Structures are given as C-alpha cells and as structure tokens.
Amino acid sequence: MAKRKKFVNIPVLTHLAEESHQWPYENPLAPGHRMCPGCSIPPIVNMILLEYGKDTVTGSNTGCLEVTTGVFPYTAWTVPWIHVAFENNPAVLSGAEAAYKAFKKKGKIDKEIHFVSINGDGGTYDIGFQALSGAAERNHNMLYVCYNNEGYQNTGYQRSSATPIGAFTKTTPVGSKIVGKEEKRKDLTLIMAAHEIPYTAQANPFNYKDFTRKIRKSKDVKGFKFINVLQSCTLSWRTKPEEAFRALKLATESLYWPLYEVIEGRFWRINVKPSKPKPIEDYIAMQPRWRHVLKMPQVLDKIKEEIYTKWDYLLRMEKLSKELAEDLGFTLDEIFEMSWDEYQEKVKPKLKEKTYLS
Amino acid sequence: MAVELIKERKTVAMTGNQAIAEAMRQINYDVVAAYPISPQTELMGFFAEYLANGLVDTEFVTVESEHSAMSAVIGAAASGARAMTATAAQGLLYMYENLPIASNWRLPITMVLVNRALSAPLNIHCDHGDAMTARDSGWIQLFSENSQEAYHNLIMAVKIAEKALLPTIVNMEGYIVSHTIGNVNLLTDKEVQEFIGESDWRKNVPHPLLDTDNPVTYGATALPDYYTELKYQQHEATFEAKKYVKEVLAEFNELAGTNYDIIEPYKLEDADFAIVVMGSTAGVARTAADILREQGIKAGVLKIRLFRPFPVEEIVDALKHLKAVAVLDRHDSMNALASPLFQDLAASMYHLPEKPLLHDFIYGLGGREVTVEDMLKAFNRVINLYTGKETRNRFVEYLQVRE
Numbered sequence: 227m228a229k230r231k232k233f234v235n236i237p238v239l240t241h242l243a244e245e246s247h248q249w250p251y252e253n254p255l256a257p258g259h260r261m262c263p264g265c266s267i268p269p270i271v272n273m274i275l276l277e278y279g280k281d282t283v284t285g286s287n288t289g290c291l292e293v294t295t296g297v298f299p300y301t302a303w304t305v306p307w308i309h310v311a312f313e314n315n316p317a318v319l320s321g322a323e324a325a326y327k328a329f330k331k332k333g334k335i336d337k338e339i340h341f342v343s344i345n346g347d348g349g350t351y352d353i354g355f356q357a358l359s360g361a362a363e364r365n366h367n368m369l370y371v372c373y374n375n376e377g378y379q380n381t382g383y384q385r386s387s388a389t390p391i392g393a394f395t396k397t398t399p400v401g402s403k404i405v406g407k408e409e410k411r412k413d414l415t416l417i418m419a420a421h422e423i424p425y426t427a428q429a430n431p432f433n434y435k436d437f438t439r440k441i442r443k444s445k446d447v448k449g450f451k452f453i454n455v456l457q458s459c460t461l462s463w464r465t466k467p468e469e470a471f472r473a474l475k476l477a478t479e480s481l482y483w484p485l486y487e488v489i490e491g492r493f494w495r496i497n498v499k500p501s502k503p504k505p506i507e508d509y510i511a512m513q514p515r516w517r518h519v520l521k522m523p524q525v526l527d528k529i530k531e532e533i534y535t536k537w538d539y540l541l542r543m544e545k546l547s548k549e550l551a552e553d554l555g556f557t558l559d560e561i562f563e564m565s566w567d568e569y570q571e572k573v574k575p576k577l578k579e580k581t582y583l584s
Numbered sequence: 585m586a587v588e589l590i591k592e593r594k595t596v597a598m599t600g601n602q603a604i605a606e607a608m609r610q611i612n613y614d615v616v617a618a619y620p621i622s623p624q625t626e627l628m629g630f631f632a633e634y635l636a637n638g639l640v641d642t643e644f645v646t647v648e649s650e651h652s653a654m655s656a657v658i659g660a661a662a663s664g665a666r667a668m669t670a671t672a673a674q675g676l677l678y679m680y681e682n683l684p685i686a687s688n689w690r691l692p693i694t695m696v697l698v699n700r701a702l703s704a705p706l707n708i709h710c711d712h713g714d715a716m717t718a719r720d721s722g723w724i725q726l727f728s729e730n731s732q733e734a735y736h737n738l739i740m741a742v743k744i745a746e747k748a749l750l751p752t753i754v755n756m757e758g759y760i761v762s763h764t765i766g767n768v769n770l771l772t773d774k775e776v777q778e779f780i781g782e783s784d785w786r787k788n789v790p791h792p793l794l795d796t797d798n799p800v801t802y803g804a805t806a807l808p809d810y811y812t813e814l815k816y817q818q819h820e821a822t823f824e825a826k827k828y829v830k831e832v833l834a835e836f837n838e839l840a841g842t843n844y845d846i847i848e849p850y851k852l853e854d855a856d857f858a859i860v861v862m863g864s865t866a867g868v869a870r871t872a873a874d875i876l877r878e879q880g881i882k883a884g885v886l887k888i889r890l891f892r893p894f895p896v897e898e899i900v901d902a903l904k905h906l907k908a909v910a911v912l913d914r915h916d917s918m919n920a921l922a923s924p925l926f927q928d929l930a931a932s933m934y935h936l937p938e939k940p941l942l943h944d945f946i947y948g949l950g951g952r953e954v955t956v957e958d959m960l961k962a963f964n965r966v967i968n969l970y971t972g973k974e975t976r977n978r979f980v981e982y983l984q985v986r987e
Contacts (some may be wrong), residue, residue, distance in 0.1 A: 281796045283663070296804030298814070306793045308690030309803030310658055311681055317652035321615060321667065322793055324643035328614040328665060329785050332641060339796060355654065360648030529800070 232399050249280040251304050260294040261300035264460035264467020266474065267291050270373050274342060275305060277441040278369075282340045283326075283418035285319050287349030288312040289374065290380045313354035314456050316361035316370055323366045340445060341368035345389035348378045351414050362421045362450045368449045369444045373416070375459040383515075387412040391528055392519035395462075400518055405525070415454045415486075422491035424449035424566070429485060430456050432474035436485055436497050443487070446491045447566045456483045464514035476509040481537045486544075487562065489569070492577070493551065494543035495562050506533060553580055586641050586774050598768045600728075600761035604670070604696055604754075605630035606768075607638050610776035611742055614665035614783055617645040617656040621675040622708045623758040624698040628670065636641055653684070654679035654695075661691040661751075662802050664785025664792030666742065668693065668823035672758060673700035676714045676794040680721070683751075687722025688801060688818050692788060693752070695723075696738060699863070699914075701950040709951020710758040712862070715891070716924045722818060724825055725892040726753040727862040731756075731766045736842065737889075739771070742780045743832045746788060748825040755891075759951060760864045771840060779839055793811035807864070826893050846890035849902045855884035857967055858903065860929060861912040862888045864952050865947075869912070872959030880936070883963055888925075889940040896932045904933070908941040908970040910962040912983075914948045922980035930979075941970050943978040 254275035256269055267290060275282065285308040286292045293308045294434050296304040296396045308320045329335040350358060352374040358370060385395040391410040394400050395530040398407040419426040425447045429437040437455065444451040456477055458470040463471045477483040478498055485497040506529060510516050519525045544558070551558040554576040561573055589609070598606065604627050608616065618628040620839060634640050645660075647653045653669045660667035671679065676697060686693055702713040715725060728734035733758040745752040756762055771779075785792050791800040806814050826846065833844045850870050852858060857876075859869040866887035876883035886902055888895070903909055913923030921927060926944035933939040943966050948954045962983055968974035 269966050283793050283796070287657075292803075293805055296801045298804045298806040298810045301801035301804060303801050304799060306796060306799045307803075308662055308793060310655055310685055314652060314655035314682070317647060317655035318659035318662075320645055320647070320652070321617060321656030321661075321665075322663040323659075324615045324617075324645045324656065324783070325660040325663035325667070326794060328641065328643040335787060335794060337796070339794060356648060357652050360652055363648070364645070408637035425684065 232371075236416055244297050247384070249304065254304045255295065256302045256304055258300065261290070262342070262461055262467075264272075265290075266431050266457045266470055267373055269434075270371070270455055270457060271344060273431065273434060273438050274344065274369075274371060276443055277438055278340050278342055278445060280305060281337055282306075282342055283319070283322055284342045284344060285309060285315045285322075287315045287345040287354055288380075289346035289349055290375075291344060291346065293380060308445045310358065312349055313347070314357045315345055315354070316366075316368070317357040319343050319368050320361050320364065320366045323368055328519070335537070341366070342366060342371065344371045345375065346378060347372055347374040348386045349385045351412055352373075357358040359421065362418065362423050362452065365423065365449045367448055369441075369453065370456045371502070373457040374454055375457045375462070376411070377459070377462055379462050381458045383459075388414070390516065392522065393516045394518070395515075403523065405518065406516075410528065415452075416460065417492050418452040418454070419488040421450075423452060424490055425451040425487070426491075427453045427487035428455075428483065429453055430478050431476055432485055433478065433498065434487060440487060443562075462515060465512050469512060472507065473512040476504055476512065479504040480506045480509040481533050482506060482509055484537060486540055492539065492547070493558065493561050494547045495542055495558055496544050502512065506530060585745045587639050589639060590770055590773050593770060593772055595767050595769050596869045597765050598731055599763050599765050600731040600734045600756050601698070601763065602630055602755065603626040603768045605634065605736055607633045607738040607776075608668065610773050611666070611668075611739065611780060612640050612772070612777070613642050613668045615643045615645060615657065615660035615667040615772055616852040617647050617648050617653040617660070617667070617669045619647050619653045619671070621650070621764045622673050623700060624670045624672045624675070624696070627696065627698065627762070642794070650675035650679040651681070654682040654795065657695075658682055658686050658689075659793075661686070661693045661789065662689065662792070663794045664788050666692075666783040667786060668695065670696035670698065672698045673702050673714045675704070675717060680717065683718055683721040683723060685803075686751045688814065690749040690789075690818070690821065691751055692749055694738065694745050694754065695751065696734075696754045696756060698756055698758045698762045708758065710760050710914075711757070711949045711951070715753070715755050716915045716917065718753060719892055719924055720752070720821060723892060724748065724750050725755060725890070726752065726831065727755045727889055727891055728757075728761060729864055729866050729887065731761055731764070734761060735768050735770070735823065736836065736840065737818050738845070739776055740785060740832050740836050741780065744825075744829050745834075747828040747832060748821065749789070750821060750825050755863065757863050759881075775839060779836070822893050826890070826895060826976045844889065846895045847898050848887040848889060848913055850885040852884040852886060852902055852906075854882055856882040856907040857909070857963055857970070858884045858886055858906050859910045859912055859959060859962060860886045860888065860903070860925065862891060862925070863914065865959075866910060868954055868956055869959045871956050872963060875956070875960065876963055881963075881967070893952055894928050894932070899929065900932050900936065903929075903940060906940040908943070908966040909943060910966045911942060911944045912962065913944055913946050913980075916946050916949070923935060926962040926980065940978070941966065943976065945983040946980060947983040958983055
C-alpha cells in the first residue's frame with residue numbers, strides 16, 4: 227500500500243490574511259463577494275459590522291449571503307463567521323455564546339465578544355423558525371437579523387411565508403386559474419415581539435440612520451435581539467438595480483413596511499410616520515413580480531386591508547406604550563433612548579411597582 | 585473544577601445513565617446541549633442535578649430539538665469548547681444533517697448514543713439501528729458492554745476526539761445498560777481531569793471562532809474544484825484515527841488497570857467457531873462459548889469496541905484461522921446483502937485466499953431479550969453450515985423471529 231500522505235489539520239480556513247487588510251475596515255464585508263449588482267444585502271451587512279466591530283462572532287443560515295461570501299478558498303468575512311446548515315444558525319451561535327460564557331466565567335477569556343446571526347427569510351420565517359424561537363426563548367445574548375427579500379432567492383425564487391399575497395414566485399406562478407401567492411405574508415416581527423425578548427425591531431436599509439441606530443441599540447441591550455430588515459432582490463422582484471433603494475423607500479412611505487421597535491413586548495414605538503402615506507400601488511408598480519395585482523381589485527383590497535389594519539394596530543400599541551411610559555414618569559422616547567442598564571435600573575422597578583397586584 | 589467530590593477511587597452500584605452522568609461531572613464539560621428522548625432523558629436529568637447543586641461549571645444549553653442540540657455543540661466546539669450531547673434513535677435521525685458537518689470540520693465533540701430502535705413501529709428499547717445510520721458520517725464510534733465500560737469509554741472519548749480531531753460517539757444500549765445497575769469502579773475526579781487535561785479554547789481546536797484576532801470562516805461552500813480535496817483530508821484523518829484510539833486506550837489501561845483494546849477476543853487462539861458481536865451481548869456469547877467448549881467444541885467470541893474507524897487488520901488477524909463465524913447484527917440493513925457488521929467483516933476478509941464461512945444473524949431488535957440459547961442456536965447454525973448438515977440460500981437470517 228502506498229504511504230498515506232500526512233493529513234492537514236485545517237478544517238476550513240478561507241480568510242484573506244493580507245497585511246494591508248486590517249480592522250477598522252471601510253467595508254467589513256470585503257469586496258470580491260459574489261452578490262448580484264443592486265443587491266441590498268451587502269450594505270445591510272456592512273452597517274451591522276461597522277457598528278459591532280472586530281470582536282464579533284457572526285454566522286448565517288444557508289442562503290444568498292452564505293453562498294456568495296464564502297466560496298472556498300476565499301471569504302469576504304473579516305470577522306469570525308460560521309455556517310452549518312439551512313435552519314440552525316441561532317442554535318449554532320447559542321453554542322458559541324455558551325462556550326464564550328463558559329470560558330468567561332472561568333477567566334480564560336477577557337475581551338467582550340458579541341454574537342450576530344444574519345439570515346434570509348426562508349431560514350427565518352420557515353425552516354429555521356424553531357431554532358430562532360428556541361434561541362429567543364433561552365435569551366442568548368445575540369443579535370438576529372433577518373434580511374427579508376420575501377422569498378427563496380438563492381434557489382431561484384420560490385414562495386416563503388414572507389412572500390406577500392398575489393406575488394409571483396416559481397412555486398406560485400401567475401396562471402389562468404391561480405394568480406400568484408394566495409396567502410398573505412406572516413408577520414414575524416410581531417411573533418418575535420410576542421416572545422417578549424429584550425429588543426425587537428423592523429428596519430429598512432434605505433433609512434440607514436434609523437437602521438444603524440437600531441443596530442447600535444441592539445449592541446447595548448443584553449439578551450436576545452431581533453431585527454427584521456426589508457431587502458430588495460433585483461433578481462426576483464425584478465426591480466431595476468439602480469432603483470432598489472427607491473423601492474425600499476416606498477415600502478416604508480406606503481406603510482407596507484413600517485419602521486418600529488419594541489422593548490420586552492411592552493414598549494412599542496413607531497420610528498417613521500409618513501404625514502401623507504404614498505399609495506401602495508406606487509410600491510407595487512416598481513416590482514414586476516407583483517404588479518399584475520394592480521389589475522386585480524380584490525387582491526389589492528386584501529393587501530390594503532392587511533397594511534392599514536397593521537398600521538392601526540401599531541398606532542394603538544404605541545399609544546398604549548406612551549400611556550404606560552407616562553404612568554411610570556417617563557416619555558416613550560426617554561425609555562427607548564436610555565441605555566439598557568439605565569432601563570433596568572430606572573424603568574423596571576417602576577414597572578413592577580405599577581403593574582404588580584398589591 | 586467546581587467541587588472535588590471523589591477523592592479516592594471507589595466502586596458504586598450504578599446504572600449506565602448514572603455512570604455517564606458521573607463521567608460528565610468529572611469531565612466538567614464547558615458546554616452540554618440536551619434535548620429529552622428516552623432512554624437518554626434520565627442521564628441529562630442526573631447531570632442537571634449536578635449542575636443545580638454547583639458541582640460542575642458547565643454551560644447547559646437546553647435546546648428545543650435534537651437538531652439544535654447538535655448545532656449548538658458544533659457552535660461550541662468550533663468556538664474551542666469541550667462540548668457534549670446525548671441522544672437516541674429518532675433524535676439522532678433528527679440531528680443527522682449536522683453529523684457529517686461536525687466530522688468534516690474535525691470538531692472534537694463527544695456524544696453518548698443510548699441505543700434505541702428506530703421507528704416504525706415506535707419502540708423505545710434497544711437495538712443498534714440508530715448507531716448504524718451514523719456509520720458513514722465520519723464519526724468515531726465506540727461500543728460499551730456495560731455501565732463500567734460506558735463510563736470509561738466516555739472519559740477516553742474526550743481524549744480520543746481531541747487527539748484525532750474527530751467527533752466521537754459512545755454507544756450505550758438503551759435500558760439493557762442505561763437502566764441496569766452494575767458495579768462501576770470510579771476514578772477520582774483528579775485522575776479524570778489529569779487524564780483528559782485542562783480545557784483550553786485556544787488548544788481544543790486549531791482555529792477557534794472566539795479568536796477574533798485571527799478570524800476564520802467555518803462552513804464555506806466548496807465547489808467541484810475543492811470538494812474532493814476537503815473530503816480527502818477527512819478520509820485520511822479517519823484512517824489515522826485508529827492510531828490515536830489505540831494510544832488513548834493504552835494510556836487509560838495504564839491509569840485504570842483495565843485491559844481494553846479496540847477489539848477484544850475471547851478464547852479465539854485455538855477456536856474453530858466464533859461469534860462476532862458488539863455491546864452487552866458479548867457476555868451472553870462468552871457464556872455460550874464456554875458451554876460449547878465443555879462439549880468439546882472450540883468456540884470463541886470477538887467483541888468489537890471500536891466500530892468506526894473499522895479495525896480491519898486487527899479483526900482479520902483475530903478471525904482468519906477460524907472455520908466459521910456467526911456475525912450478530914442488532915440491526916437490519918434493509919435491501920442490502922446483509923447487515924452492517926457482516927458487510928464490513930465480509931469485505932475485510934475478501935482478499936484472504938482462505939477465509940472462514942461467514943453467516944449473519946439479525947437479533948435483539950427493539951429490545952428483544954437475548955439469551956444463551958439464542959447464542960447456542962447461532963453457533964450451531966454456523967457449525968452445521970460449515971459441516972454441510974444444513975444449507976442456506978441467504979447470508980442473513982433473523983435469529984429470534986416467531987414465524
């Protein structure tokens with residue numbers, strides 16, 4: 227038998243270790259990745275990493291971000307990153323965070339490390355929902371970001387439970403009997419807020435100030451954080467690459483994608499309130515995948531019902547939150563703008579006082 | 585170590601699950617992920633009590649499924665932690681997707697598999713169906729005959745996994761071992777700690793995720809240009825692993841005064857006929873061999889401790905001079921020539937110019953009791969096949985079925 231070659235003890239190592247490339251990076255998601263022109267994932271990831279910085283362990287489920295950023299022997303990740311499978315990244319990072327805690331309490335690691343899981347809507351709303359819900363319930367100290375492009379884009383655009391009603395996908399084609407997806411989208415942000423995790427938010431990369439503020443907030447908050455961020459897909463939405471961010475802007479201006487944030491399922495704050503919302507038709511018209519519904523009054527009506535009912539719900543939740551904040555002697559803005567430690571110190575005891583049965 | 589509990593060696597009557605929990609306490613894992621499934625549940629319950637009483641430093645991640653249990657220990661091990669989980673049957677199948685990933689990444693995870701039959705029909709009792717599904721997953725697999733061996737195997741597995749840089753399964757049979765009381769000689773806490781060495785996130789794996797100064801990418805896509813090379817590295821590692829298993833067993837024998845080997849022959853030197861078996865059935869088979877020897881038939885037994893990597897050379901050496909061998913498979917590999925142990929043995933002996941007659945028996949499915957009579961039946965069947973008194977039209981048959 228031929229002598230066996232000595233095996234190499236390197237599992238997967240693809241970091242571009244060039245001397246000239248060091249933190250702080252201008253683009254922490256290094257150039258050279260394989261994302262489509264006009265894709266809004268890279269700015270989302272860059273905004274996250276710029277806020278979180280070098281000492282961050284990141285990860286992703288299988289999906290667009292995963293296949294385009296780590297193709298052996300190259301990587302676009304300038305921070306540690308782990309991808310195991312389609313549905314389990316929050317569970318994987320649960321283990322990583324547990325490992326960190328184990329070494330931290332034994333004094334075997336000094337620095338503060340953050341954990342961020344960035345995943346698509348298929349891996350979040352559908353196949354990965356269990357792992358997400360589990361990690362949220364266990365309240366691991368990590369940020370979970372869903373870049374929500376409303377479908378399985380990496381496999382060529384099939385429906386997910388984030389796909390809006392009426393939209394064309396490869397599994398909900400526009401036919402003579404059935405026209406696009408028949409069910410409305412699942413509202414995962416509400417579901418995560420109902421987990422009563424420390425921080426839940428909905429964001430839009432178009433409004434980068436709001437988005438980066440939310441990322442910064444999540445870094446300060448201890449426990450599980452969830453941010454659902456709308457992300458345009460030029461390939462499947464068929465919006466022109468140069469118009470991607472204009473479409474995203476309209477999503478919020480038409481109330482299709484409200485920007486809001488929730489603390490512990492208790493305090494709700496809407497971040498952008500368009501004085502005169504744009505017609506939803508304008509937003510739909512920018513997306514060839516969806517614009518056939520403009521000629522379908524019944525579907526259009528269902529879309530409007532969903533959007534305006536949700537908007538009304540958010541307004542009412544915010545009103546209740548304002549009342550509660552005032553009862554405790556704060557304004558709602560004060561509660562959202564104070565640090566997490568301050569919140570624990572100042573707001574929580576009052577909340578307890580006010581709401582416990584005496 | 586949180587609290588030193590056992591300062592002098594002692595012998596305690598324990599079930600397999602208690603013994604495993606005791607080993608887990610002494611190992612003092614950094615991270616344990618747990619999801620309940622019979623007959624593993626009790627084991628994690630014992631361990632949780634150690635945790636609740638401050639006897640271990642472990643971060644205990646009580647996940648929402650087995651899939652997440654394996655995912656969490658992968659994340660923990662990639663971070664540099666000494667990580668462990670345990671499961672059985674359906675739980676293993678549910679986490680299966682992640683097993684080949686753990687092995688390709690060379691993560692030194694340990695897992696206790698409390699062997700249980702696969703559904704359907706649903707059955708919580710022992711067979712090796714679950715372990716056999718993992719045989720191609722790239723994990724090292726050890727089998728335990730009783731709670732003493734399960735306890736020792738887990739302590740050795742930690743060191744094996746870290747030396748070979750391959751994840752390791754310790755098989756312990758559901759109920760037959762997990763819930764049956766036997767004498768267990770316990771090592772002291774200090775001896776266990778010294779044997780496995782201190783857990784250091786910078787050393788447990790070559791490229792820990794927590795090393796943010798040297799960021800690594802775990803789980804990149806490898807296309808046709810690299811996939812083969814990345815599998816080949818793993819392939820070579822699995823062949824190297826046997827060497828590390830032997831080293832660790834030898835070191836352990838030195839420490840504990842045991843006489844463990846990757847295979848354990850019983851009266852095989854002069855034998856004509858033998859049973860090959862894994863797990864608790866070895867004891868019953870040895871009793872049957874003794875009975876036959878009293879009748880003048882030269883019978884022996886080969887117990888396999890290391891099932892993966894399959895110890896081809898050692899097994900061939902132990903069996904090549906025999907006339908006939910009864911292979912006992914506690915699993916039915918449907919649609920195959922015969923069941924896994926038989927397939928491996930037959931393939932191992934293929935190159936020999938003269939080889940023993942091999943016959944496969946499927947036995948002990950779903951916790952079916954295994955008696956000395958069953959073993960004598962298997963011996964007699966291969967003896968009769970060898971002498972020509974009986975014939976066969978298949979290589980495999982059920983040993984204990986009511987027809």
